[in-house]
């Protein structure tokens with residue numbers, strides 16, 4: 001029985017949207033104190049749409065696959081949809097994560113939420 005789904009392996013081996021956005025509209029960083037993994041999300045937002053998104057993840061395979069999938073799920077979507085993205089949705093899109101790896105997808109949800117918070121703070125909105 002394989003521990004990881006093919007989608008997890010695919011996104012781990014070929015992560016989408018890796019990198020940095022210079023002058024990003026929002027940047028969010030989160031870490032997990034237990035495993036020490038860190039995830040950083042950069043957003044470019046135009047007319048309330050996630051025009052571009054990039055990530056840097058220093059972490060486990062599941063964290064990298066989760067960041068990659070999460071960026072794919074919010075790219076081109078309205079800000080409201082990005083805000084509503086849950087770690088369950090990320091894990092489901094990856095065809096599931098092992099139970100002890102679910103917290104890795106939580107990092108992706110939190111990093112995106114933090115980046116949106118940063119965006120709202122910068123643009124002086126609630």
Ligand code: FES
Pocket residue numbers: 032035036037059060061062063101103104107
């Ligand atoms: Fe830390 Fe996966 S083990 S994010």
